[in-house]
Amino acid sequence: MTLTELRYIVAVARERHFGRAAEACFVSQPTLSVAIKKLEEELDVKLFERGSSEVSTTPLGEAIVRQAQTVLEQAQALRDIAKTGKDPLTGPLRLGLIYTIGPYLLPELVRQAIARTPQMPLMLHENFTAKLLDMLRANELDCAILAERFPDAGLAVAPLYDEPFLVAVPASHPLAQRGAVSAQELKEETMLLLGAGHCFRDHVLEVCPEFARFSSDSEGIRRSFEGSSLETIKHMVASGMGVTVVPGLSVPREAHPHLRFVEFAAPVPTRRVVLAWRKSFTRYEAIAALRNAIYACELSGVVRLTA
Numbered sequence: 001m002t003l004t005e006l007r008y009i010v011a012v013a014r015e016r017h018f019g020r021a022a023e024a025c026f027v028s029q030p031t032l033s034v035a036i037k038k039l040e041e042e043l044d045v046k047l048f049e050r051g052s053s054e055v056s057t058t059p060l061g062e063a064i065v066r067q068a069q070t071v072l073e074q075a076q077a078l079r080d081i082a083k084t085g086k087d088p089l090t091g092p093l094r095l096g097l098i099y100t101i102g103p104y105l106l107p108e109l110v111r112q113a114i115a116r117t118p119q120m121p122l123m124l125h126e127n128f129t130a131k132l133l134d135m136l137r138a139n140e141l142d143c144a145i146l147a148e149r150f151p152d153a154g155l156a157v158a159p160l161y162d163e164p165f166l167v168a169v170p171a172s173h174p175l176a177q178r179g180a181v182s183a184q185e186l187k188e189e190t191m192l193l194l195g196a197g198h199c200f201r202d203h204v205l206e207v208c209p210e211f212a213r214f215s216s217d218s219e220g221i222r223r224s225f226e227g228s229s230l231e232t233i234k235h236m237v238a239s240g241m242g243v244t245v246v247p248g249l250s251v252p253r254e255a256h257p258h259l260r261f262v263e264f265a266a267p268v269p270t271r272r273v274v275l276a277w278r279k280s281f282t283r284y285e286a287i288a289a290l291r292n293a294i295y296a297c298e299l300s301g302v303v304r305l306t307a
Helices: 005-013 018-025 029-043 059-085 102-116 127-137 197-208 209-215 218-223 232-240 283-296
Strands: 048-051 055-057 093-098 122-127 143-147 157-170 191-195 224-226 244-247 260-265 270-277
Touching: 005 018, 005 048, 005 059, 005 209, 018 029, 029 197, 048 102, 055 059, 059 102, 093 102, 093 127, 093 283, 102 122, 102 283, 122 127, 127 143, 143 197, 143 283, 157 197, 157 232, 191 197, 191 232, 191 244, 197 209, 224 232, 232 244, 232 260, 270 283
Parallel strands: 093 122, 093 143, 191 224
Antiparallel strands: 048 055, 143 270, 157 244, 157 260, 157 270
16 A cells, blocks of 8 residues: 555546546546556445446445545655754745636735745645635645635635625716616626636626526526636626626725725625645644745735734
8 A cells, every 4th residue: 555546546546537526637647547447446345336337435435535545645744844943934836726816816826935935835736615625634735815604614814805896887887987886786787707616606696696596597597607707707897798897906906997996885805815725734834935925916906904
């Protein structure tokens, strides 16, 4: 039994697909399949049920995968302890971010990180919240910047900032001249939403729950459209397709000729952005340095917080 084999079974359990797991582990699918078959033979158990389109973990396999994750984490802890004895700020820090934060925080964060800890480069990974949490627990990330709420079992969490939401409308839209807009007033608008998997989509549907039906009835489909990113949706709004809700940090500092960003009337909906890491992660000085770099960033449209 090797750590590599344990990484493979954790990846298959997470991806539910041998091909995707092999890609995540940077090996060929035959190499991964042979290694897992060897481990199953050594343990004399069946870890996975192979279906036509998806792989599922057997009940006994789930327990073994959980233990494999613990073993991998402890193995990494040994490496981290050795590094800490030298310099906890030396070496890469693996940082995950959700798609609706990365493009707006990273330019300033990377600048601050280079200035403060050039010996600790940031290895960056953007993904959905659920995927980032899986990668954190599987020790594929050291920490992640996420928006609450999410299941945080086994994670330490530090608040970074609260981010108010705004309404983005075409410059020619009647709401563009308003000082504030209520969520109730958006009911009759065509709403542009992020696709499934984005936590910000869920945040918007909490503010405007009537648009949650768009996937199940014809009127909702007519009045709601999906985009792949906030920037794509902003372009759709600028072209006159509808309106959308955006987080404050995504609002550009310079005026857009075809877009207007209008504040919500009180109570203003917000999301809390936090930094999360495994409680067992030993390079706490690296986490502290990253938090300090984030606190030093010049961020507009947010309310800063401290732990």
